[in-house]
Amino acid sequence: MTTLQAPAAVEGRPARPPKRDRRSWTGWGFIGPFVAVFALVFLAPIVYSIYLSLFRDQLIGGTTFVGLDNYTQALKDERFWDSLARVSLFLAIQVPIMLGIALLIALALDSGRLYGKDFFRIAIFLPYAVPAVVATLMWGFMYGTKYGLVGDINSAFDVTLPDPLSSDLVLASIGNIVTWEFIGYNMLIFYSALRVIPNSLYEAAEIDGAGQFRVITAIKLPAIRGALVIATIFSIIGSFQLFNEPAILRPLARNAITTDFTPNFYTYSLSFNGQQHNYSAAVAIIMGLITMVIAYVVQLRGMRKGA
Amino acid sequence: MSSTSSPVTTASQSASAQATGGSKGAPRLRTPRKTHVPGRPKRSVLLTVLTGLILVYTVVPLLWLVISATKSQEGLANSSGLWFSSDFALWDNISETFSYNDGIFVRWLLNTLLYVVLGAGGATLLAILGGYALAKFTFPGKRAVFAVVIGAVAVPGTALAVPTFLMFSKMGLTDTPWAVIIPSLVSPFGLYLMWVFATEAIPTELMEAARIDGAGEIRTFFQVALPLLAPGTVTVLLFTTVATWNNYFLPLIMLKDPDWYPLTLGLDAWNNQAQTIGGDVIFNLVITGSLLTIIPLIAAFLLLQRFWQSGLAAGSVKE
Numbered sequence: 001m002t003t004l005q006a007p008a009a010v011e012g013r014p015a016r017p018p019k020r021d022r023r024s025w026t027g028w029g030f031i032g033p034f035v036a037v038f039a040l041v042f043l044a045p046i047v048y049s050i051y052l053s054l055f056r057d058q059l060i061g062g063t064t065f066v067g068l069d070n071y072t073q074a075l076k077d078e079r080f081w082d083s084l085a086r087v088s089l090f091l092a093i094q095v096p097i098m099l100g101i102a103l104l105i106a107l108a109l110d111s112g113r114l115y116g117k118d119f120f121r122i123a124i125f126l127p128y129a130v131p132a133v134v135a136t137l138m139w140g141f142m143y144g145t146k147y148g149l150v151g152d153i154n155s156a157f158d159v160t161l162p163d164p165l166s167s168d169l170v171l172a173s174i175g176n177i178v179t180w181e182f183i184g185y186n187m188l189i190f191y192s193a194l195r196v197i198p199n200s201l202y203e204a205a206e207i208d209g210a211g212q213f214r215v216i217t218a219i220k221l222p223a224i225r226g227a228l229v230i231a232t233i234f235s236i237i238g239s240f241q242l243f244n245e246p247a248i249l250r251p252l253a254r255n256a257i258t259t260d261f262t263p264n265f266y267t268y269s270l271s272f273n274g275q276q277h278n279y280s281a282a283v284a285i286i287m288g289l290i291t292m293v294i295a296y297v298v299q300l301r302g303m304r305k306g307a
Numbered sequence: 308m309s310s311t312s313s314p315v316t317t318a319s320q321s322a323s324a325q326a327t328g329g330s331k332g333a334p335r336l337r338t339p340r341k342t343h344v345p346g347r348p349k350r351s352v353l354l355t356v357l358t359g360l361i362l363v364y365t366v367v368p369l370l371w372l373v374i375s376a377t378k379s380q381e382g383l384a385n386s387s388g389l390w391f392s393s394d395f396a397l398w399d400n401i402s403e404t405f406s407y408n409d410g411i412f413v414r415w416l417l418n419t420l421l422y423v424v425l426g427a428g429g430a431t432l433l434a435i436l437g438g439y440a441l442a443k444f445t446f447p448g449k450r451a452v453f454a455v456v457i458g459a460v461a462v463p464g465t466a467l468a469v470p471t472f473l474m475f476s477k478m479g480l481t482d483t484p485w486a487v488i489i490p491s492l493v494s495p496f497g498l499y500l501m502w503v504f505a506t507e508a509i510p511t512e513l514m515e516a517a518r519i520d521g522a523g524e525i526r527t528f529f530q531v532a533l534p535l536l537a538p539g540t541v542t543v544l545l546f547t548t549v550a551t552w553n554n555y556f557l558p559l560i561m562l563k564d565p566d567w568y569p570l571t572l573g574l575d576a577w578n579n580q581a582q583t584i585g586g587d588v589i590f591n592l593v594i595t596g597s598l599l600t601i602i603p604l605i606a607a608f609l610l611l612q613r614f615w616q617s618g619l620a621a622g623s624v625k626e
Binding site for chain 1: 362368459
């Protein structure tokens with residue numbers, strides 16, 4: 001990038017004093033290292049991925065160029081669509097619940113009406129520091145109908161709760177783990193945004209005699225719209241990338257969690273169990289495009305309402 | 308995310324417009340009747356109890372982990388999850404966790420520390436330098452850099468994992484620590500946070516003054532900028548540390564040799580071993596190992612509260 005733009009910049013703006021021009025390049029000295037590593041671990045894999053997706057590795061004939069064949073195959077692939085439907089369902093239910101509760105706690109903390117506010121804030125945030133592996137192992141144990149908490153409840157009250165790891169419930173059980181992991185993190189994002197609302201707004205509302213509810217809907221929520229949109233986008237990306245929790249839970253629920261449970265799980269299985277790197281790349285790119293489009297639409301819609 | 312910064316300002320402006328606009332309709336009579344002391348709302352027991360329910364939800368699993376770590380393999384099967392069993396086996400569990408399989412857990416712990424020091428430390432350093440550049444310099448291609456980095460945040464990181472693996476495999480980097488460290492070096496979120504933080508924290512006049520005094524760019528950075536960036540640095544360091552310490556997918560793909568596993572992968576391997584028929588059942592070690600894995604991070608978050616919370620608050624100014 002540096003070498004490409006250098007002549008253009010000089011030719012394009014000959015009037016600029018050379019000293020100033022040289023000076024403006026010092027910024028590159030600071031951002032250069034980031035950009036270099038970024039190019040290696042973000043841009044290069046994207047380019048390589050696109051390249052891979054255009055080929056096919058066959059037993060007879062070796063690697064051949066197949067154009068968009070992998071993409072048309074993926075668009076007709078039921079396993080891919082099923083996995084996409086599964087994460088979409090997850091997204092539609094888990095994300096609103098998680099963000100909704102996180103927002104309510106943030107508002108409660110910000111209202112100043114809680115006893116022990118600081119304790120609540122830090123304790124609810126703590127699960128964020130727990131690795132997905134540990135969180136999933138922990139909940140996996142607790143879900144156990146024999147020795148887990150579910151089993152304890154069953155024997156204590158002489159009931160038979162449904163198995164959280166059965167194929168009907170496993171998606172909800174995973175949703176619970178993800179909610180547990182990220183509720184505090186999102187709460188903190190909202191809370192930080194609420195803290196910087198200028199006091200003058202509240203004073204104005206006070207003078208107007210606005211009630212608590214009105215203050216929330218007219219001042220607080222519009223003011224933290226940016227944080228809400230960002231948290232939503234991160235959650236969408238997270239849902240579409242779902243992999244860790246189902247992968248770690250799988251040994252406990254082999255029949256309920258298939259290797260194509262989520263799109264990401266599917267591309268992983270294609271690549272590492274099936275050696276179908278080219279097809280896997282095409283599926284990953286389609287998934288990436290879908291994610292980016294949805295994230296972009298959410299950002300546009302979320303922001304337009306504010307304007 | 309610069310695009311997000313301005314609409315938010317408009318959002319809060321429109322909020323203030325709404326609030327003042329609402330004054331026309333609101334009954335002014337009510338104002339004098341208010342006996343409410345501004346800034347000190349009355350505390351509510353009901354609200355505290357309701358929030359307490361969520362607290363129970365977040366804390367009970369951690370409590371379960373602590374209690375379960377005190378039980379032997381038999382105790383786990385024979386006692387209720389939320390209370391201690393008759394035998395207190397915590398110390399036995401800990402020493403067995405560290406000694407099992409020739410102390411592989413210690414090796415995993417050291418690997419994790421290596422990945423955190425080089426990966427998260429490096430990511431923080433690159434984020435500080437980059438954020439400083441974005442905040443305090445204009446340079447050719449700045450907009451392009453910004454757009455590409457922000458766009459990349461929306462690219463599902465795991466979608467890149469397979470091509471990154473294939474690339475690293477050709478470069479002979481897979482199954483070495485570098486395969487985990489190099490991708491950890493880039494944190495777009497960290498860059499964003501440092502950019503926002505540097506914009507707020509470093510007065511441009513101070514940099515000008517340093518330059519007039521004859522300080523070079525490097526000296527200006529180290530002696531003027533870096534000290535002012537300390538709270539932001541702690542925040543970014545903490546969040547990149549969590550990302551590296553908790554990383555699972557990347558090492559899962561890159562590493563085959565258990566000697567290079569981080570803790571997360573090692574615990575997963577122990578758990579899988581226990582689930583396999585004929586495997587050595589060591590759930591007590593999986594649980595104790597899990598507890599040992601989360602203690603350092605929880606301690607770091609608790610001890611560094613003051614720093615990272617102020618850093619996050621500054622980050623949300625721009626949000």
